[in-house]
Amino acid sequence: MAARLTAAAVTAVLGAGAAAVAAGRYAGDAVLRIRPDRPLPTEPRLTVHAVTADRITLTRDLASVRRGVYGVMAGVPGGSHAVVGPVDEKAPHTADTVVRRLERTTRGSLAPGTKVWFTPQVHTGDPRSALGIDHTDVDIPGELGPLPAWFVPAARATWVITVHGLGTTREHPMAVMEFLHRHKFPVLTPTYRGDPGAPRSPDGRGHLGETEWRDVDAALGYAVRQGAQRVILYGWSTGATMALHTAARSPLRDRIAGLVLDAPVLDWEATLRALAAARHTPRPLLPLAVRAAQGRRDSAVDRVPPAIAPDAVTVPTLLVHGPDDAIAPWEPSLRLADRLPTLVSLHTVRGAPHGASWNADPEGYEEALRRFLIPLT
Numbered sequence: 001m002a003a004r005l006t007a008a009a010v011t012a013v014l015g016a017g018a019a020a021v022a023a024g025r026y027a028g029d030a031v032l033r034i035r036p037d038r039p040l041p042t043e044p045r046l047t048v049h050a051v052t053a054d055r056i057t058l059t060r061d062l063a064s065v066r067r068g069v070y071g072v073m074a075g076v077p078g079g080s081h082a083v084v085g086p087v088d089e090k091a092p093h094t095a096d097t098v099v100r101r102l103e104r105t106t107r108g109s110l111a112p113g114t115k116v117w118f119t120p121q122v123h124t125g126d127p128r129s130a131l132g133i134d135h136t137d138v139d140i141p142g143e144l145g146p147l148p149a150w151f152v153p154a155a156r157a158t159w160v161i162t163v164h165g166l167g168t169t170r171e172h173p174m175a176v177m178e179f180l181h182r183h184k185f186p187v188l189t190p191t192y193r194g195d196p197g198a199p200r201s202p203d204g205r206g207h208l209g210e211t212e213w214r215d216v217d218a219a220l221g222y223a224v225r226q227g228a229q230r231v232i233l234y235g236w237s238t239g240a241t242m243a244l245h246t247a248a249r250s251p252l253r254d255r256i257a258g259l260v261l262d263a264p265v266l267d268w269e270a271t272l273r274a275l276a277a278a279r280h281t282p283r284p285l286l287p288l289a290v291r292a293a294q295g296r297r298d299s300a301v302d303r304v305p306p307a308i309a310p311d312a313v314t315v316p317t318l319l320v321h322g323p324d325d326a327i328a329p330w331e332p333s334l335r336l337a338d339r340l341p342t343l344v345s346l347h348t349v350r351g352a353p354h355g356a357s358w359n360a361d362p363e364g365y366e367e368a369l370r371r372f373l374i375p376l377t
Helices: 002-030 129-132 174-182 213-223 238-249 266-279 283-300 329-341 364-377
Strands: 044-053 054-058 068-075 081-087 099-109 114-117 138-143 146-152 156-164 187-190 230-236 256-262 318-323 342-347
Touching: 044 266, 081 318, 129 174, 138 213, 146 213, 156 174, 156 213, 156 238, 174 187, 174 364, 213 230, 213 238, 230 238, 230 364, 238 256, 256 364, 318 329, 318 364, 329 342, 342 364
Parallel strands: 156 187, 156 230, 230 256, 256 318, 318 342
Antiparallel strands: 044 054, 044 114, 054 099, 068 081, 068 114, 081 099, 138 146, 146 187
């Protein structure tokens, strides 16, 4: 009898362990399936309470009271999109709502009761339709197939390649495209594997830049073949990490004149843990989810050197980050800036969520960008 009870207990423990491992794998898989047309798991869903021609009333939340300019999105892919400006504290509102300036509605419409989320993407469409800037649609030959891209011509021989990150599309870099065009930088904005219109990753998952960087390398090769004398790689989030990998590993890295890294993902484990926790993974399962996600990355890629290895940064680098980033902690950025003070300039933006430093302070951001970029050309 005792033996049977012991065996049953062992079976129950093993069963619970197997279930925990399976749950961890499920959570880890979810972490790596971040869609560009869906909010990051750290972004809350907010309710629209009222809309006028120039004001929008939203549920009061830490997200809805952020300073700056943001996109708000709703619905399925291709759903409504609008742009909201600063909070209007003088406008009548209840204790649980906030009123912001409604700058414009770019797609669809927003009505009371609509669920929305904030995004750093403030433009939709393409450079011509969104900004009135002429561009050419090009296809970059990539490892997995053609990569659709926008090319905006300008007078300088130094090109800027802009690379979006987690939870956004190539529409995100249009936030700074007008600035870059005004300062006469040719801009190449590519898609990469997993993006709408681009080839899928063979396993259907993202790898936080560890395979995607090869598509950035393909864009670098395209720029050089088209006449770029020098190139600045400019990335957000995992796009910034891709830029670092490219700078460390590309056969054409000698053409890279500088890096702009906005909220780079430098600590894989911290980012995986943050994403898993934001998806409400139970605390006891977080280590399993992180290990599962790391295992899925490791099984699908060649090992690459750490993004913050000293040999990854050999050119002037503008690092933009802030302490309020809930996905990519800024402490690794501080360490990188401290380690390489002659190469790395750190521009700190407080109050900015992940990848949204421009949104939190457009004027300060663009001034830091101007001071960094102009001397490189």
